[in-house]
Amino acid sequence: xxxxxNKSAWYIYIVKCADxxxxxxxxxxxPKRIEAHNKxxxxxxxxxxxxxxxxxxxxxxxxxxxxxxxxxxxxxxxTEKLKLIKSRSKQKKIN
Numbered sequence: 001x002x003x004x005x006n007k008s009a010w011y012i013y014i015v016k017c018a019d020x021x022x023x024x025x026x027x028x029x030x031p032k033r034i035e036a037h038n039k040x041x042x043x044x045x046x047x048x049x050x051x052x053x054x055x056x057x058x059x060x061x062x063x064x065x066x067x068x069x070x071x072x073x074x075x076x077x078x079t080e081k082l083k084l085i086k087s088r089s090k091q092k093k094i095n
Contacts, residue, residue, distance in 0.1 A: 010066035014056035017049035024073045026066040056085045
């Protein structure tokens with residue numbers, strides 16, 4: 001039996017820009033969004049700071065949840081964001 005794709009899933013993502021700054025955003029299709037950032041069409045912030053590299057991704061159930069989480073992440077300091085990125089990469093290695 002095939003699993004249905006969760007069409008309402010949204011993702012929070014963090015990219016590292018070429019100037020080493022971090023940008024946080026939300027998307028339904030992260031690879032497509034990263035591609036847009038790298039073409040200079042993703043966001044004003046990343047347009048002049050490309051190329052970007054995906055460093056963090058987190059799945060949520062809907063846009064509202066993703067937006068609320070994005071706001072929380074954007075309020076973090078750079079050090080706190082780097083800790084979040086590092087903790088997620090450790091979790092992936094364990095799983």
